[in-house]
Amino acid sequence: MTHLDSELDQIKQQVIEMMSLVKSQLAKGKEAVLTFDKDLVHEINANENRVNAMELNIDRDVENVLALYSPVAVDLRFVMASFKISSDLERIGDNAVGIAKYINNVDVQLAQKNLDKIRFTEMYENALAMLDDVFEAFEKEDTKLARKVFIKDKVLNEINSNAANIAIELIKEKPEKIHNYLYLLSIIRKLERVGDLTKNIAEELIFYIEAKVLKHRKKK
Amino acid sequence: MTVKEPMSALVKNPQGAPRKNTIIEARNVDVFYGKFQALKDINITMEENSVTAFIGPSGCGKSTFLRCFNRMNDYIDEFSIKGEVLIDNKKVYWKNVAVEELRKEVGMVFQKPNPFPKSIFDNVAYGLKIQGINDKTFVEERVVKSLKDVALWDEVKDEMKKSALALSGGQQQRLCIARTLAVKPKIILMDEPTSALDPISTAKIEELMFELKKEYTIVIVTHNMQQAGRISDKTAFFYMGDLVEYGDTKQIFTNPKKERTQNYITGRFG
Numbered sequence: 290m291t292h293l294d295s296e297l298d299q300i301k302q303q304v305i306e307m308m309s310l311v312k313s314q315l316a317k318g319k320e321a322v323l324t325f326d327k328d329l330v331h332e333i334n335a336n337e338n339r340v341n342a343m344e345l346n347i348d349r350d351v352e353n354v355l356a357l358y359s360p361v362a363v364d365l366r367f368v369m370a371s372f373k374i375s376s377d378l379e380r381i382g383d384n385a386v387g388i389a390k391y392i393n394n395v396d397v398q399l400a401q402k403n404l405d406k407i408r409f410t411e412m413y414e415n416a417l418a419m420l421d422d423v424f425e426a427f428e429k430e431d432t433k434l435a436r437k438v439f440i441k442d443k444v445l446n447e448i449n450s451n452a453a454n455i456a457i458e459l460i461k462e463k464p465e466k467i468h469n470y471l472y473l474l475s476i477i478r479k480l481e482r483v484g485d486l487t488k489n490i491a492e493e494l495i496f497y498i499e500a501k502v503l504k505h506r507k508k509k
Numbered sequence: 510m511t512v513k514e515p516m517s518a519l520v521k522n523p524q525g526a527p528r529k530n531t532i533i534e535a536r537n538v539d540v541f542y543g544k545f546q547a548l549k550d551i552n553i554t555m556e557e558n559s560v561t562a563f564i565g566p567s568g569c570g571k572s573t574f575l576r577c578f579n580r581m582n583d584y585i586d587e588f589s590i591k592g593e594v595l596i597d598n599k600k601v602y603w604k605n606v607a608v609e610e611l612r613k614e615v616g617m618v619f620q621k622p623n624p625f626p627k628s629i630f631d632n633v634a635y636g637l638k639i640q641g642i643n644d645k646t647f648v649e650e651r652v653v654k655s656l657k658d659v660a661l662w663d664e665v666k667d668e669m670k671k672s673a674l675a676l677s678g679g680q681q682q683r684l685c686i687a688r689t690l691a692v693k694p695k696i697i698l699m700d701e702p703t704s705a706l707d708p709i710s711t712a713k714i715e716e717l718m719f720e721l722k723k724e725y726t727i728v729i730v731t732h733n734m735q736q737a738g739r740i741s742d743k744t745a746f747f748y749m750g751d752l753v754e755y756g757d758t759k760q761i762f763t764n765p766k767k768e769r770t771q772n773y774i775t776g777r778f779g
Contacts (some may be wrong), residue, residue: 359735361762362771380635499766 293358301370301427304378307343310336311378314385315483319413321389322476323505325398331459333389340382347375362498370497373429375466377486377493382419384486391472399473407455407473412448414482415441422493432447432498435491445484451502452477529556532695532726533578538592540573540750542585547573549750551592555743557695560718560727562741562758564734568779569747571730575698577601577616578728580608596696613640616689620701622681624673624688629656629665630685632673636692655687662663679710686717690725697721699729703736715740734774738762746770 290298314333321329351372354360360368404410419438426435456474462465492503533555540548548570555561563571573582580601582588594601596615613636617740625633633652643649656662661683665676672725673684682702689697699718718727718740731737737744738758745755746767754761754770765771772778 293776361734361774362765363739364775365763 291361293354293364296350296354296358296368297360297364300347300354301348303343303347304371304374305378305424305428307340307347307375307378308420308427310340310343311382311385312417312420312424313392314340314382315388318385318388319410319417321392322409323404324398325392327392330389330392333386336420337382337386340379343376344379349373349439356361363500365498366497370493373493374490381483384483387479388476391476397469397470399469402460403470403473406459407452407477407496408448409473409477411481412445412477415444416483416487419445419484423487423490424470426491428492430494430498432495436493438491442484442488445481449481529558531555532557532597533728534575534593534595534598535577536593536595537654538574538590538594539575540570540577540582540591541587541589543587547750548577551752553745553755554730554751555726557726558722558724559742560722560729560740561743561745562737563728563730563745564732564737564773565747565749565753566773567732568749570750572746573744574732574747575700575728578696578698579612579617580606581617583608595630610687612693614694615696615698616692616694617700618689618702621705622678622685624676624681624684626672626674627741628670629673629676630669631693633687635688640692651691652687653688655691656684658721659683659687660689660713661687677710679706679713682706682714683717686714686721690721694725696726696728699727701730701732704732711736734762734778746773748773 314336317329321333322327351368351393354368358364399409419441422434422437426432452474457471459470459473463470472505495501495503531554532555535551535553538548538551539546546728551574561574565571576582577594578592578596578601582590590602597612601611608657627635630652633655634648637651653662656665663681664680665671665684675683676684682705686697686702703714706714715736716767718729722729722742729737729741732758741758743756744758744761746753746761746765746769750768754765754767756766761770762774765774
C-alpha cells in the first residue's frame, strides 16, 4: 500500500463511520416520531455535534491529500466524491435533527392511522433502505447497488407529492390539530430531501467509480 | 465555386472550433538499438501550436521517440528506424534530407542547460551566425526578440557581453531556449527541461511554454506528472516501447482509458 493509498483508505473509513452514524440518527428520528420518546430526541441532538465534527475531519483530510499528494484519475475522483458525500451526509444528519425537533413541538403523539394515511412509515423505510444501498455501494464500490436508489427515490417523490392533499384533509377533519399536521407535512418534506441527498451520494459514487457524470440528467 | 481561404482554415470540428493542422506525424515507427527494440509500431499525430507531453518510466522510449523528430538518434551506434516520421508532411528520414536544415525547423532544449562558453549575446546569435547571416542589425534585433520571448531580456540587457556561464541555472535554460528561438524553428523539443531547476525557474519555463505555443509547437518529455498536467494539451504515455495511451491531457489525468496509464499516473505502477 502506498502512502497515498493509506491516506485514501483513512478518508474512506471516516466516510463509512459517518454514514453509519447518520443512518442511526435518521433511524432514531423515525423511532422518536412513532414512540414520542423525548430521550431519543435528546440523543439525536447530542450526536449532531459528532456528525458535524466528522464532516470537518473529512474536509481537513481531503484538503491535505489534495495539497500534499496531487491525486489524479480515480484517486482524484474518490477524493472529490468523498468531499461531496460528507457534505450530503451532514445535511441528512441535519434533517434527522429537524425531524426529531418536532417531537418537542407537537403536543400529543401523532395517531398511527394518520401516519399511515400519509404513508409516513413506508416513506421512512424507503429513505432508510436508500441509505443502506448507497452505504453498501460505497463500501463495496458497487455502482449497480448505487443505481437502485434512483427507483426508490421515485416512491419518496410520489408520497411527497400526495402529502399536501392528505394533510389538508386531516386539517379539515380536526382543525384544532393544524399544528401537528403541518409538522407531519414538514417531516414528509424532510424525508423527500433526504431522498434527494441520498441520490446525490449515488451520483457521486458513480462519478468516482465509473467516471460518469449523472447530475442533472435522466437516470439510467 | 470559389474558395477564398485554404480549406485547412475552413474545416471545423463538430464543436465549431477551427481544426488545427497536423505538424508531426509518426506512422508505424519501430526503432532498434542493435537487436533491442526501443519503440514498437508507434502511430501518432500532433497539431501545430500545441504542447504535447511524453510521459512514462525510464527506458520506455519517450526520449528516443522525441529524438526521432530531429534525427538526434543518428549519432547513436546501431540505431535503426522503420516506418515514417513526418514533419510538415515531409519525411524526416528521407535520404536527401539535409539534417542541418531539419534542425533549424526542429530545435531542441536539453535536461541540463548547455550554454556555450561565450557571451550571452553570442550564445543567442550563434545559430544565425553559422547560417552565414552577418547583417548586424538583423542579428541584434533577432537576439533581443528571442531574449524578450523567453522573459530574460530585462535580466540581462545591461550585460550582454557577460559570459553565459555566469548566469543562474534557470537563466541559462531560458538562454538556451532563446538560442533555439533565434533561428525561428517550427517545433521545439524539450527533454526534461526543468528537471535540474528550482521551483521558481521551473514555473518561469512553464509560463514560457504557455506563451511560446502561440507561435511554436512544443513536445516535451517529463517525469513530472503535475508538470505534464499543467502545461500540455495532449499527453502520450509510453511503456516498454509501446505508446499505451494518447489523448487530451485533461482526459488522461482524470479518466484514463487504460489501466496501465491509471496505475502509472497514480503512482501504483508495478
